[in-house]
Amino acid sequence: SMKGFIDCHCHISAGDFDKVGLLRNAGLLALLAVAEHVGEFEKIIQLSQRFPGFIFPCLGVHPIQGTAPEPQRGALLQDLDSALPLIEKYKDHLVAIGEVGLDFTPRFVSGDADKDSQRQVLIRQAEIAKQLDLPLNVHSRSAGRPTIHLLKEQGNCIYFYVHYMTRSMWTPACQGSVPASQVLPHRSQQTISVWTSLCAQGELETDDRLLPEAVWNSVVSVATEDR
Numbered sequence: 516s517m518k519g520f521i522d523c524h525c526h527i528s529a530g531d532f533d534k535v536g537l538l539r540n541a542g543l544l545a546l547l548a549v550a551e552h553v554g555e556f557e558k559i560i561q562l563s564q565r566f567p568g569f570i571f572p573c574l575g576v577h578p579i580q581g582t583a584p585e586p587q588r589g590a591l592l593q594d595l596d597s598a599l600p601l602i603e604k605y606k607d608h609l610v611a612i613g614e615v616g617l618d619f620t621p622r623f624v625s626g627d628a629d630k631d632s633q634r635q636v637l638i639r640q641a642e643i644a645k646q647l648d649l650p651l652n653v654h655s656r657s658a659g660r661p662t663i664h665l666l667k668e669q670g671n672c673i674y675f676y677v678h679y680m681t682r683s684m685w686t687p688a689c690q691g692s693v694p695a696s697q698v699l700p701h702r703s704q705q706t707i708s709v710w711t712s713l714c715a716q717g718e719l720e721t722d723d724r725l726l727p728e729a730v731w732n733s734v735v736s737v738a739t740e741d742r
Contacts, residue, residue, distance in 0.1 A: 519544040524614070524652055526551070527562065527570070535566055546570050549614040549652050551577035553598040560605050573611040573652045574602050575640055578618040578633045589618070589629040590636040602643060612644040613652025617662045634665060641669045 519542040527548050538546075548559045548570050556574050563572040576594050581587040602612070617633050624630055644651050655662040 522546045524549055535569065539569070544569075547573055547610060547652065549573045549611075550575055551614055552580055552582065552594070553601065554582070556598070556601045556605070560608060563608060571610040572605070572608055573613040574598070574605065574609055575611075575613040575615040575652070576636060577614050577654060578616050578636065579620075579623050587623055589624050589633050591632050592635055592639065595636060595639060599643070606647050609647070609649055611650045611652040612640050612647070614654050615640045615651055616654035616656075617658035617665070618654060618656045619658040619661070620656055630661075634661075637662075637665060638669070641666065645669070 521544050525546050525548060527546060546569065548562060550556055550559055550573065553576070559570075559572045559574065563570045576590055576598050578590045579587050580590050580594050602609070615637055617630075617637060618624070619630055619633075624633075641651060651666070653662065653666070
């Protein structure tokens, strides 16, 4: 059987597309490309068609919305209005619904009403995932326990993979879930330490918000780093 790695949560950039051969030679078997907003949906589907069997699409609405020059804000139910028809259109191509979740970072959330709006968006997408028999690819920031609690409340036959998961949430996240990826808590960790820890869990991801964006959030940089 083939040995290598699967990037189970990544945001791919245009600069990575001409380096697919390099990624494969580095041991990367597949990428799960996640969306943050409906404007990315068609691009992700097109990439999955351009690189079948290597790029696998996940479509969903992230808990934080707003692209420049608009200010970022918490997700609202109306953000799903244009997303749901495309999810329905491409449902047979998807491997997960995502990137979805909760993000209660204070600069994005001003009160309980904002948090409740995010919860409603996540609940609706969890319902869709159950209907389509797909897992959720989940984002959680400053909302670990509320996220896990909400997902467990959704009941039967919902599987979820949680990215950006700290050690304190590891056990509750893994109960009833695809094993979560683990975020290392210190930016000063050496590359080899990051790879060793993540490989021990059997999963990797390049979207680690605790690591320097210029280096770590690039699929190519991570996959080809000496290890």
